[in-house]
Amino acid sequence: MKKYILLTSLIVIAISLQVVKVIYSNMFTTTGIDLNQLLTQEQNLEQQNIIISDQLYKKTAYTNIEKEAIKKGLSYNSNAAIAIDGNSPIALR
Amino acid sequence: MGIVLRLFYWQIVDASSLANMGISQYEGIIEQQPIRGQIETSDSFPLAANQISYLAYANPKLIKNVDVASKLLSSTLKIDEASISGVLNANSDKLWVPITTNVNNDTKNEINKLNLDGVGFEEYSQRFYPEASLAATLLGFVGKDANGNNQGYFGLEGYYNDQLKGRSGEDIIIKDAFGKPVFAKLSNNSTQQDGRSLVLNVDRSIQFLVERALKNGIQEFGATGGAALVMDPKTGAILAMANFPTFDEASYWNYDQSLYVNPMISDLYEPGSTFKPLVMAAALDDDLITPTTTCPICSGPVSVGGYDIHTWDDKYFPNSTMTDVLIHSDNTGMIYIAQKLGVDHMIDSLNKFGIGKLTGIDLQGEVSQPLNPPNLWYAADLATTGFGQGVVVTPIELLDAFASIANGGVRMQPEIVKQIITPEGQTINIPPHAINQTVSPETAKIMTEMLVDVTDKGEASWARIKGYRIAGKTGTASIPENGKYDASLTNASFVGFAPADDPKFAILVILNKPTVDIYGADTAAPIFFEISRDLFRYYNIPPTNNDN
Numbered sequence: 001m002k003k004y005i006l007l008t009s010l011i012v013i014a015i016s017l018q019v020v021k022v023i024y025s026n027m028f029t030t031t032g033i034d035l036n037q038l039l040t041q042e043q044n045l046e047q048q049n050i051i052i053s054d055q056l057y058k059k060t061a062y063t064n065i066e067k068e069a070i071k072k073g074l075s076y077n078s079n080a081a082i083a084i085d086g087n088s089p090i091a092l093r
Numbered sequence: 094m095g096i097v098l099r100l101f102y103w104q105i106v107d108a109s110s111l112a113n114m115g116i117s118q119y120e121g122i123i124e125q126q127p128i129r130g131q132i133e134t135s136d137s138f139p140l141a142a143n144q145i146s147y148l149a150y151a152n153p154k155l156i157k158n159v160d161v162a163s164k165l166l167s168s169t170l171k172i173d174e175a176s177i178s179g180v181l182n183a184n185s186d187k188l189w190v191p192i193t194t195n196v197n198n199d200t201k202n203e204i205n206k207l208n209l210d211g212v213g214f215e216e217y218s219q220r221f222y223p224e225a226s227l228a229a230t231l232l233g234f235v236g237k238d239a240n241g242n243n244q245g246y247f248g249l250e251g252y253y254n255d256q257l258k259g260r261s262g263e264d265i266i267i268k269d270a271f272g273k274p275v276f277a278k279l280s281n282n283s284t285q286q287d288g289r290s291l292v293l294n295v296d297r298s299i300q301f302l303v304e305r306a307l308k309n310g311i312q313e314f315g316a317t318g319g320a321a322l323v324m325d326p327k328t329g330a331i332l333a334m335a336n337f338p339t340f341d342e343a344s345y346w347n348y349d350q351s352l353y354v355n356p357m358i359s360d361l362y363e364p365g366s367t368f369k370p371l372v373m374a375a376a377l378d379d380d381l382i383t384p385t386t387t388c389p390i391c392s393g394p395v396s397v398g399g400y401d402i403h404t405w406d407d408k409y410f411p412n413s414t415m416t417d418v419l420i421h422s423d424n425t426g427m428i429y430i431a432q433k434l435g436v437d438h439m440i441d442s443l444n445k446f447g448i449g450k451l452t453g454i455d456l457q458g459e460v461s462q463p464l465n466p467p468n469l470w471y472a473a474d475l476a477t478t479g480f481g482q483g484v485v486v487t488p489i490e491l492l493d494a495f496a497s498i499a500n501g502g503v504r505m506q507p508e509i510v511k512q513i514i515t516p517e518g519q520t521i522n523i524p525p526h527a528i529n530q531t532v533s534p535e536t537a538k539i540m541t542e543m544l545v546d547v548t549d550k551g552e553a554s555w556a557r558i559k560g561y562r563i564a565g566k567t568g569t570a571s572i573p574e575n576g577k578y579d580a581s582l583t584n585a586s587f588v589g590f591a592p593a594d595d596p597k598f599a600i601l602v603i604l605n606k607p608t609v610d611i612y613g614a615d616t617a618a619p620i621f622f623e624i625s626r627d628l629f630r631y632y633n634i635p636p637t638n639n640d641n
Contacts, residue, residue, distance in 0.1 A: 047145060051198050054144040057223035062301040 127259025128218055130288035132232060132249055134297040135511065139223060141232055141250070141342075146219035147196040149204070153185045155211030162209055166192065169203050195219065226341045228300050230355040231334045231509070233457065234342040247353045249291065249509060251457035256513060259288035292512040294330035299323060302627045303333040307602070310620040311337055315608035316585075320356050321624065322488055326496035326590055326599045328525040329505030331454070358452075358459040361485040362603070365570025366405075366422045366613070367588045368481025371494055372430055373419060374540045375442030378532040381433045384543055387412045388426040395425045398473035402428060405569060416543050420551045422567060424480040431479030436470045439478060445531045446494035447504060453528075454489055454507040461490065482570060482578075492601040494531065495588050498544070499564070499596035502537040504528045545593045553587065553618035558626055560636030564596075565589025565621065567613040572606070582606050585613040587621040591629075592637060598628055 058064060103111060132141035149170065156162050159181045167174035170193055177192060184190045192212075196204075201214050220235040220243075233248025245254035262285025307321045320336040336356050340348035354360070376382045392411035394401045404424050410417060418426030431439060443449065449464040462485045465474070477483035486494075489507055497504035506526040513521040532540070544564035548557050553567050568586035571578040585607050590599035602617040602624070610616055628634075 050143075050145055054142070054221065054223075057139055057142060060138075061223045061225070061227075062297065063225045063227060 125262050125285035126218065127261055127285060128287040129220060129235070129243060129259065130257040130290040130514075130516075132257075132291045132293065134293050134295050134300070136297050137292075138297045140228055140293075140295075140297070141220060141222055143218045144221040145198060145216060146194065147198075147201050147214040147216055148194045149192040149196050149201075150213055150215060151181060151190050151192055152188050152211040152213070153181050153190055154188060156181060157210060159185075162212070165207050165209060166204065166212070169200060169207070170196065220343075222342050224297070224301075225343075226339055227297075227304060228295065228334065229339045229342050230336055230353070230357075231295070231456070232342055233353070234345040236345070247457055248355060249293075249456065252455055253291055253510070257288040257291070259516070260284060260286045262286065287516040289516065290514040291510050292514060293509055294325070294328075294332060294511045295334070295509065296332050298631060299628065300333040300335065302631075303624055304335040304337075306620050306623045306627070307335050308337055310602075310616065310623075311604065314585075314604055314610060314616040316604040316616070317606045318356075319602070319604040319620075320488055321603070321620070322357055322492050322601045323624070323628075324492055324496055324507060324599045326499035326505070326596050329493070329496075329507045330511065330525070331507055331509050332598060334509075355456060355458060357488045358454060358456050359487065361460065361462050361487055362584050363482050363484065363570045363573070364486055364491050365481040365568035365584065365586065367491060367495070367566050367568030367586050367601070368484065368486075369419060369422065369427050369479070370498065370540060370544060370566050370588075371443065371446050371448070372427060372434070372439070372479050373415065373543070374498060374532045374536055375438070375446075376430045376434055377415075377539055378442070378536040379434070379438060382415050382430060384416045384539060385414050387414055388418055388423070388429050390429050391418070391423055391425045393425075395428050395476070397428060397476040398471055400473050400476075402476060416546050419543055419547045419566065422551065427479035428476045431475050436467045436475055439475060440464055440467060440470075443478075443484075445504075445529060446497065447490060447528065447531075448484070448486055448494060450490075452489050452493050452507050455509050459489070460487065462486075481568065488601055488603060492588065492599060495601070496590065496599040497531040498537050498540050499590040499599050500537070501534040502530050502532040504531050541593050544589070548589065552612070552614035556614075556619045556622045558622055558629070561591060561625075561629065561634075562593035562637055563589055563591040563622075563625060564593045565591075565618075567618055569611060569613045581611065583611040583613075585611060585616045587613050587617040589621060589625075591625055592634060594637070597632055597634065598625075600624055 128143055131139045131143070133139050149166075151162075153159075159178050163174050163178035163181065166172070166177050170177075172193055180190055180192065196214065204212060222232070231248050233246055233250035233252075235243050235245050235250055238244040243258060245251045245257060250257065303321050303323060307319050310316070311319045318337055321333070322331070322335075323333040324331055334355075334357055338352060340352040345353065373382075377384075389412075391409060391413045393409050394403045396402075402424055405422060408421070409425065410421055410423065413421065413423060413426055415426070415430070417423070418430070434442065443464060449461060451459050451461045453459075464484070474483055493504060493507050504527070506528050508523060508525070511523055513523070515521070541564050544566060545562050548554065548563045548565045551567065553565070557563060566588055568584070568588065570584045570586070571580055572582040572584060574582065584603055584605055586601065586603040588599075588601045590596040600621055602621045604613075604616050604620070607616045
């Protein structure tokens with residue numbers, strides 16, 4: 001009788017440990033997937049940040065501002081007479 | 094027994110290869126390319142940055158209808174439809190065919206909306222220059238080396254390539270049963286490191302206004318090209334470096350290779366009268382002359398070594414003082430000074446000014462022409478060196494020497510980069526570096542006053558800015574062609590610094606072969622004063638003279 005109880009207990013313990021192992025493996029995997037999604041989001045945001053920075057650099061480049069100033073008539077025909085002043089925006093005074 | 098043997102084989106004999114197979118099933122390696130460091134101006138604007146770009150590729154086996162796909166791609170990518178269909182048809186058995194590079198994010202999104210099977214994109218980092226060709230020769234460009242890796246050439250991209258390029262590395266990821274990454278990064282031992290960024294002494298606003306003034310001047314005076322250099326004489330910091338013609342770094346392959354070379358550091362030229370202040374300062378420093386010493390040979394042309402040397406306008410002023418010699422840019426007076434110096438002293442003094450030596454500026458491609466040893470100098474060489482002909486310098490060499498007069502006789506090493514920023518955010522400062530004392534502080538002061546007189550009373554006085562004390566000198570150097578000088582071909586220049594009492598900047602302007610007028614006083618000088626006017630305003634420097 002005792003042998004049967006011992007054997008049954010060992011089997012139950014073994015099965016329980018396997019179940020616990022499966023549960024924790026799944027938890028790790030799920031957390032890993034969530035983590036991966038967060039990291040992917042982070043990469044996407046970093047990428048968008050780079051794209052926006054590039055656009056900002058292009059828009060604020062002096063060469064671009066001069067071109068736009070000429071188009072909008074904020075300069076003389078032949079020259080972009082831009083006054084450079086550390087305290088003022090770049091424009092014809 | 095068989096089972097035991099099999100287990101022994103798997104566990105012991107073949108253990109390592111089976112373990113590696115297991116690892117390869119759940120681990121993956123991603124090669125991480127480094128991001129190249131940025132190049133920023135002193136006012137924190139990037140002149141060279143990196144943008145995300147895409148290579149568009151196709152898997153011809155997955156494309157259902159080549160003609161339809163080609164038409165759709167052609168209108169979006171702005172590429173000829175026949176080219177795309179030709180590539181797809183010619184490679185119908187392949188799994189990967191490149192269509193085009195330099196695809197931006199907006200175009201990529203447009204193509205993705207078309208839901209075309211078999212079309213994909215590979216992301217890569219591409220060098221981009223927000224200010225287009227501003228400071229192109231200063232920056233250089235990024236091309237490829239023999240292994241197809243990014244490599245900087247010329248300028249800062251070339252000189253600082255090792256700092257900028259970074260190091261590629263590997264990241265280990267864990268994959269699930271479907272091959273998808275579970276953990277994005279496992280390894281902390283990745284050798285990948287992004288490149289270091291550079292912060293320049295160059296100021297974006299100053300660079301822009303210098304380029305604009307120079308470009309307008311070249312057009313106005315019908316020159317073939319020109320260069321302008323602005324330096325802080327107290328630190329050697331290069332605030333602007335401009336030249337035309339130039340090229341666009343983003344499409345450098347469309348330009349002649351001769352345009353990649355920075356003439357500021359790589360072109361040797363005869364400086365003409367802008368050289369006279371150096372010779373004059375050397376003679377003053379040796380107590381051979383004073384500003385009021387009179388010239389005994391200035392009443393007419395001077396004969397040296399079988400040559401008759403005239404003044405530039407054939408006008409002569411007997412008994413000119415040394416100050417007058419500079420004001421009139423009198424070649425005969427300079428011959429007198431050169432002869433008083435003698436060959437040995439002339440060579441020593443010019444060497445102290447750094448003439449005939451590399452300045453050590455942090456750019457790729459600097460050259461220099463050493464002075465001849467004394468035994469190779471003829472009498473005519475001594476005479477012509479006195480007024481800046483028969484001797485060759487690079488523009489940076491001349492300005493660096495001249496700027497020492499503005500700095501109490503201390504010659505500073507010219508520097509483009511002021512800081513290097515590591516990817517971790519650490520800042521490495523590059524401090525100013527004094528090279529040597531060219532003349533005494535007293536001589537520098539005397540020379541400064543003489544040069545202020547030159548600006549106020551010399552041939553460029555018509556263009557000067559009233560209310561400011563500016564020390565400067567014009568230069569009109571004939572260009573030797575086919576062994577002789579052509580009087581109609583000149584390098585017209587002006588060199589100076591301001592404000593004379595507390596110099597904030599030193600400027601050299603050179604125009605190559607101006608046709609409207611060959612003289613520096615009429616061409617380079619107005620450009621110099623235009624730049625100076627903008628700099629006075631930029632630095633909020635008020636006038637010091639009641640000179641209206």
